[in-house]
Amino acid sequence: MTLISITQRMGSGGLEIARQVAESLGLELFDDERLQKHAQEIGMQLDEVQWLDERAPRLFDRLLSSKPDLYMHVLETVVYEVARKNQCVVLGHGSQMLLRDFGCALHVFVHASERSRRNNLIRQQGLTEKAAEKLVHKKDHEQDGFFRYAFQMSIDDPSLYDLVLNTEKIDRSAAAGLVAELAGTPEISSCSMTALESMEKMFLLKRVQTALVQRDLDISGLHMEMPEKGVPEIRGIVYNREELKAIEETVRSVPGVSKVKSEISVAPASY
Numbered sequence: 001m002t003l004i005s006i007t008q009r010m011g012s013g014g015l016e017i018a019r020q021v022a023e024s025l026g027l028e029l030f031d032d033e034r035l036q037k038h039a040q041e042i043g044m045q046l047d048e049v050q051w052l053d054e055r056a057p058r059l060f061d062r063l064l065s066s067k068p069d070l071y072m073h074v075l076e077t078v079v080y081e082v083a084r085k086n087q088c089v090v091l092g093h094g095s096q097m098l099l100r101d102f103g104c105a106l107h108v109f110v111h112a113s114e115r116s117r118r119n120n121l122i123r124q125q126g127l128t129e130k131a132a133e134k135l136v137h138k139k140d141h142e143q144d145g146f147f148r149y150a151f152q153m154s155i156d157d158p159s160l161y162d163l164v165l166n167t168e169k170i171d172r173s174a175a176a177g178l179v180a181e182l183a184g185t186p187e188i189s190s191c192s193m194t195a196l197e198s199m200e201k202m203f204l205l206k207r208v209q210t211a212l213v214q215r216d217l218d219i220s221g222l223h224m225e226m227p228e229k230g231v232p233e234i235r236g237i238v239y240n241r242e243e244l245k246a247i248e249e250t251v252r253s254v255p256g257v258s259k260v261k262s263e264i265s266v267a268p269a270s271y
């Protein structure tokens with residue numbers, strides 16, 4: 001299998017490298033547009049998918065609403081479902097963090113100095129130097145904000161990556177060649193059945209959580225795990241039997257769920 005995540009700073013050429021890697025290895029590339037399309041293919045609602053980008057909620061009312069949780073559940077579900085294909089390149093969207101514990105994935109970070117990225121945008125998009133500078137700052141701020149909000153980590157943390165490429169010094173074609181060559185090594189290209197089964201369980205569990213959040217059901221008091229494929233185990237407390245029934249019915253309706261093990265208690269009225 002070949003599963004590659006590529007994270008880029010704007011203007012560093014990460015998208016071009018991702019395209020070259022995907023083409024040379026015969027893999028499907030999941031960029032913004034393809035991820036959104038795939039989200040719709042697996043049943044996500046369009047209005048929820050349209051804001052699938054790397055921006056943290058900007059307003060306090062969004063932070064206090066269910067949207068941030070829904071955003072992350074949708075994002076995780078889509079990335080995990082894509083990763084189940086085991087033969088693709090995923091560009092951005094926190095994929096290096098979401099797939100961090102999946103040992104078969106190769107994680108790449110593409111960067112360059114701000115000056116280099118600014119000059120690339122001037123040359124490629126015809127921007128003025130001032131406009132390019134503002135765009136780089138804006139995108140870096142949004143990307144950093146998303147990562148801090150979603151994962152409480154810095155996107156520049158080297159522990160997240162197996163390979164860091166500086167396109168100010170390395171030609172993009174050469175960089176793509178390095179990624180493709182590394183992806184073909186036995187340590188990356190081979191993957192145990194245990195790891196693949198773990199990814200299947202992880203995807204289905206995230207799909208269950210997303211289905212619950214989509215129905216505006218509060219899952220903050222629930223603990224969910226899936227030791228057995230297709231059989232989510234749910235423990236916790238809810239406040240009425242109607243909520244309990246809605247949770248169990250929603251989980252059963254998720255494609256891939258064959259059985260639900262529920263140990264959810266209804267809190268007494270004075271709880």
